[in-house]
Amino acid sequence: MNRRVPTPGGAGSGPGADPVTPAPTPTPIPTTSRTESRTTRVGPLARGALLRWLVLALAVGVWQLVARAHGSVYFPPPARIARHAYDLWFSGPARHLLLTDAAVDNILPSLGRMAAGFALAAVAGVALGIAVGRSRRTYALCNPVLQFARAVPPPALVPVFVVVLDFGTQMQVASIAFSAVWPVLINTAEGARNLDPLRVEVATVLRLTAFERLWLLLLPSALPRIFAGLRLSLSLSLILMVFSELLPGTADGIGFTLTDAQSRSDLLTVWAALVLLGALGFLLNTGLLAVEKRLVGSRRPT
Amino acid sequence: MLTLDSLGRHYGDHLVLRDISLTVPDGQLLCVVGPSGCGKSTLLRTIAGLLPAHEGTVTVDDTPVSGVPDRLAVVFQDYGRSLFPWLTVRENVALPLRRRGLGRAERRAEAERILERVGLGGVARRHPWQLSGGMQQRVAIARALVCRPALLLMDEPFGSLDAQTREDLEDLLLEVHRTDGATIVFVTHDIDESVYVGDRVVVLSPGPGSRVLLDLPVELPGPRDQIGTRGLPGFVALRAQVGRAVRSGKKELP
Numbered sequence: 305m306n307r308r309v310p311t312p313g314g315a316g317s318g319p320g321a322d323p324v325t326p327a328p329t330p331t332p333i334p335t336t337s338r339t340e341s342r343t344t345r346v347g348p349l350a351r352g353a354l355l356r357w358l359v360l361a362l363a364v365g366v367w368q369l370v371a372r373a374h375g376s377v378y379f380p381p382p383a384r385i386a387r388h389a390y391d392l393w394f395s396g397p398a399r400h401l402l403l404t405d406a407a408v409d410n411i412l413p414s415l416g417r418m419a420a421g422f423a424l425a426a427v428a429g430v431a432l433g434i435a436v437g438r439s440r441r442t443y444a445l446c447n448p449v450l451q452f453a454r455a456v457p458p459p460a461l462v463p464v465f466v467v468v469l470d471f472g473t474q475m476q477v478a479s480i481a482f483s484a485v486w487p488v489l490i491n492t493a494e495g496a497r498n499l500d501p502l503r504v505e506v507a508t509v510l511r512l513t514a515f516e517r518l519w520l521l522l523l524p525s526a527l528p529r530i531f532a533g534l535r536l537s538l539s540l541s542l543i544l545m546v547f548s549e550l551l552p553g554t555a556d557g558i559g560f561t562l563t564d565a566q567s568r569s570d571l572l573t574v575w576a577a578l579v580l581l582g583a584l585g586f587l588l589n590t591g592l593l594a595v596e597k598r599l600v601g602s603r604r605p606t
Numbered sequence: 607m608l609t610l611d612s613l614g615r616h617y618g619d620h621l622v623l624r625d626i627s628l629t630v631p632d633g634q635l636l637c638v639v640g641p642s643g644c645g646k647s648t649l650l651r652t653i654a655g656l657l658p659a660h661e662g663t664v665t666v667d668d669t670p671v672s673g674v675p676d677r678l679a680v681v682f683q684d685y686g687r688s689l690f691p692w693l694t695v696r697e698n699v700a701l702p703l704r705r706r707g708l709g710r711a712e713r714r715a716e717a718e719r720i721l722e723r724v725g726l727g728g729v730a731r732r733h734p735w736q737l738s739g740g741m742q743q744r745v746a747i748a749r750a751l752v753c754r755p756a757l758l759l760m761d762e763p764f765g766s767l768d769a770q771t772r773e774d775l776e777d778l779l780l781e782v783h784r785t786d787g788a789t790i791v792f793v794t795h796d797i798d799e800s801v802y803v804g805d806r807v808v809v810l811s812p813g814p815g816s817r818v819l820l821d822l823p824v825e826l827p828g829p830r831d832q833i834g835t836r837g838l839p840g841f842v843a844l845r846a847q848v849g850r851a852v853r854s855g856k857k858e859l860p
């Protein structure tokens with residue numbers, strides 16, 4: 305049985321691996337009219353986006369040409385992979401949102417487990433992180449434990465959960481949650497700890513209640529760090545989702561699709577699953593970044 | 607009434623304040639002048655109950671200060687950092703009103719009213735970091751004034767303002783002081799300002815171990831007026847007296 309963790313393309317590039325560094329914006333000349341100055345500001349950004357997609361398209365194009373020219377059965381050209389993925393998962397009836405039975409049976413359960421695990425990790429991580437980071441002493445006491453827990457490679461924990469919870473959804477969700485909780489917890493604690501002491505004095509003078517301190521001071525000032533943790537946790541969740549489905553005894557999921565196809569030497573499906581995982585990782589990360597931008601982005605880092 | 611009784615304060619083995627005794631009657635506007643690093647901010651923090659006194663006591667209305675006194679407002683020297691960047695200007699200013707039992711709409715209206723008075727009516731819905739330094743300083747002042755404090759501590763509150771805005775806000779402070787009758791401790795390094803604004807000026811000696819060098823009542827005829835008052839012979843004499851005290855303190859240094 306193959307137990308290697310497939311690299312989930314997009315997500316594997318890591319948290320915050322968003323390459324969107326704004327293109328150098330030339331300062332608009334103030335003498336130009338309103339509309340003109342707007343176009344000069346939007347222009348480079350749009351060009352940057354275009355350029356990024358162009359590079360991606362180029363890479364896929366090269367892949368296509370090389371794979372076609374080589375004609376190896378192990379490395380099918382991307383067009384064939386895309387076609388196969390479409391036939392396999394996205395050619396279903398409209399009332400199922402075009403999802404085929406294979407997609408409903410495998411992609412949705414995977415996503416469900418990942419969502420459950422990630423949500424558990426996020427809630428528990430933020431709550432515990434605030435509790436730990438709020439006091440200097442608890443932070444000092446808990447820090448070695450946290451560093452140790454973080455240092456354990458998450459997939460190594462899966463066998464423990466297999467023994468404790470047996471195979472199945474519970475074990476998978478627990479593996480995801482338990483692995484993904486640490487980055488959120490540690491980052492939240494760090495964020496809560498680095499509260500500006502002057503703002504604490506302000507809260508004291510304003511006689512804010514414990515809840516107001518949490519809601520108006522602690523959470524907002526830890527928010528950037530919380531999201532840094534969430535991004536790490538999201539990619540860990542994806543990894544653990546796949547990994548927990550690679551184990552024998554799983555009945556469905558994207559990971560199961562992978563091992564199943566591998567056992568049938570169906571390389572085209574293996575490739576399609578890999579591309580699907582990459583796309584999922586990319587989409588989920590983009591979604592999280594969008595949420596972060598809404599909640600955090602509207603303020604200068606302080 | 608605010609009473610400091612032989613107050614002493616140090617950081618580690620660095621002595622900052624030594625034997626400071628002052629009685630500030632209700633409704634007095636006390637200006638504290640002193641060179642940089644002499645312990646003015648430390649003094650305010652001790653009065654606010656944010657730092658414990660190491661020697662002596664601070665009493666507000668006959669009760670020794672152990673926590674933050676009731677109906678206290680503080681304008682911190684680092685005003686920009688004292689605002690919450692994730693809240694709008696109006697939300698920042700409305701914060702102290704939460705303890706006043708007002709509804710959300712009332713809090714908002716009060717905040718807007720005071721923002722109008724410090725000349726920031728137009729920026730209520732912006733965020734603090736979208737404002738200039740002087741505007742942020744006025745937000746911090748508005749936040750302190752909004753709840754009509756009984757004791758108001760201000761740490762160089764007009765430091766980043768242009769001369770005109772500064773004069774306007776000095777007069778606003780005097781007006782608020784006249785109508786609300788708060789006890790105010792006003793730290794400044796501007797000798798002119800201390801004499802213009804204060805009912806009384808206290809000069810601290812340079813640290814370490816600052817003490818009171820001069821305690822001077824300001825008695826000037828009539829209501830204050832930016833042009834008239836500053837030209838009065840009495841004003842000029844007081845200013846000279848404070849200036850000499852500050853300078854003599856500097857000469858004491860080895």
Ligand SMILES: Nc1ncnc2c1ncn2[C@@H]1O[C@H](COP(=O)(O)OP(=O)(O)OP(=O)(O)O)[C@@H](O)[C@H]1O
Binds near residue numbers: 617645
């Ligand atoms: N947290 C601290 N830890 C150690 N020393 C401190 C601390 N805060 C202030 N000090 C020291 O105490 C002394 C007084 O500081 P303080 O901030 O009260 O001065 P200040 O009179 O307000 O000066 P300025 O006019 O520059 O604001 C300084 O010498 C400073 O180095």
Ligand SMILES: [Mg+2]
Binds near residue numbers: 646647648683761
């Ligand atoms: Mg100071």
